[in-house]
Amino acid sequence: MQEHYTQEIEDLKTNLFKMAALVDEQIERAMKSLQENDLEIIKGIKAKDHEIDAYDNLIKTQCENILAIFQPVASDLRYIMSVIMVNANLERCGDIAINISRRVKRTSEHHNLLIESNLIEMSKIARQMVKDSIDSFINLDLDLANKSLSEDESVDEINRAAFRFFIAKMQENPSLIEPCSHLIVLSRLIERLADHATHISENLIFYVEAKLIAHRKKLEKRENE
Amino acid sequence: MDNIISVKNLNAYYNKKNHVLKNINIDIPRNKVMAIIGPSGCGKSTFIRCLNRMHEVVGGTIDGSIEVDGQDLMKVDPVLLRKQVGMVFQKPNPFPTMSIFNNVAAGLRLNGVRGKKTLAPIVEKSLRQAALWDEVKDNLDKSGMDLSGGQQQRLCIARTLAVNPKVILMDEPASALDPLSTSKIEDLIFELKNEYTIVIVTHNMQQASRVSDFTAFFYVGDLVEISDTRKMFTSPDNKKTEDYISGRFG
Numbered sequence: 160m161q162e163h164y165t166q167e168i169e170d171l172k173t174n175l176f177k178m179a180a181l182v183d184e185q186i187e188r189a190m191k192s193l194q195e196n197d198l199e200i201i202k203g204i205k206a207k208d209h210e211i212d213a214y215d216n217l218i219k220t221q222c223e224n225i226l227a228i229f230q231p232v233a234s235d236l237r238y239i240m241s242v243i244m245v246n247a248n249l250e251r252c253g254d255i256a257i258n259i260s261r262r263v264k265r266t267s268e269h270h271n272l273l274i275e276s277n278l279i280e281m282s283k284i285a286r287q288m289v290k291d292s293i294d295s296f297i298n299l300d301l302d303l304a305n306k307s308l309s310e311d312e313s314v315d316e317i318n319r320a321a322f323r324f325f326i327a328k329m330q331e332n333p334s335l336i337e338p339c340s341h342l343i344v345l346s347r348l349i350e351r352l353a354d355h356a357t358h359i360s361e362n363l364i365f366y367v368e369a370k371l372i373a374h375r376k377k378l379e380k381r382e383n384e
Numbered sequence: 385m386d387n388i389i390s391v392k393n394l395n396a397y398y399n400k401k402n403h404v405l406k407n408i409n410i411d412i413p414r415n416k417v418m419a420i421i422g423p424s425g426c427g428k429s430t431f432i433r434c435l436n437r438m439h440e441v442v443g444g445t446i447d448g449s450i451e452v453d454g455q456d457l458m459k460v461d462p463v464l465l466r467k468q469v470g471m472v473f474q475k476p477n478p479f480p481t482m483s484i485f486n487n488v489a490a491g492l493r494l495n496g497v498r499g500k501k502t503l504a505p506i507v508e509k510s511l512r513q514a515a516l517w518d519e520v521k522d523n524l525d526k527s528g529m530d531l532s533g534g535q536q537q538r539l540c541i542a543r544t545l546a547v548n549p550k551v552i553l554m555d556e557p558a559s560a561l562d563p564l565s566t567s568k569i570e571d572l573i574f575e576l577k578n579e580y581t582i583v584i585v586t587h588n589m590q591q592a593s594r595v596s597d598f599t600a601f602f603y604v605g606d607l608v609e610i611s612d613t614r615k616m617f618t619s620p621d622n623k624k625t626e627d628y629i630s631g632r633f634g
Contacts, residue, residue, distance in 0.1 A: 369619035
């Protein structure tokens, strides 16, 4: 039975890693397109998302089967719970890559605004966060997960500053309302991408250390109020 | 916490040489369910047999101390002790020549309670507590052996309850039963802990996690870990515990 269980877990890991590789590739294309204003890179990006969606369903089914058949406990249970959550995060990252590429297309004539608003820098940090969080989950690397977590605040800060920047631009020049609106959404998408990277890292910490650290800052803040 | 059983430095032996329990220290809280888990031969059945001095019956000896409700176990008459600390075994064992009524009344009669008028309300109460009354109330004169395996086990639980014990020891009480009967026994354990303290030995990890408040893991005579059941099955402290409950050995 233990051998059978180990085999099921290995199959699950393989599928999760394949899905993670696909998501990583999609994000790489979307971010490169954003950073270099290169619309060629994102051609066909949507078609690839169907493969990610198929892995999402496959992994959900595998997790359901493992829970029903083997009823894992302790770290085995935490692993399956983490995989369910990470799978959802990866699937959302895949969708965000598509949405980013859409916004890049619509704002390609205003690439200077991306540079001025610091969205290029923000996209680089978020992209690295996703990469680090995926690598940390694959290699069970807590240091890397913590490194990824520590970057989230700087992404949030750039997002807030970018919002103020775009509002000012729109007030200054109403002809920029449409591109700036797209860019506000784009900034928000990059911020969400960083959030998903954070969730992946939090799930690794939950699996390895049995610690729930999600919402930690918010809860601490409320306790202190 | 109010502990009904306090075990200190307990060592148990068979034939004076075979050291089967090694320096066990456990406090069992009142009105809670304590599950004892561990692979075959780890000493879990020996441990609960020590709690009602059944270990001596099979030729075992112990040193260390066991207190039940503040009384030193070794100073209590074994028959009186077993009235306070009842036991339910793996295989249902109703007395084969007795009716359902007499099976439940057997322990009471042994303790000097006589007369159907006195016995009947206690028998009914015990059968109700064992969730068996509605199924047998019209057939109390029939043999206990006519019941299904699950009903027989609940009859044995009723027999144990009739003498109003403080503690009920259960040695794999559902391992010989089908899933539905097992579920009834588990529901019963949940109900009974309002009035009794239960110590249950089980090989079924899911059962231990479902029914108990605390779990103790034994391995080759040692108490490896004891903790809140939810902690034990989500994040045990000891690697050996984790490997055992995850099915990696045992």
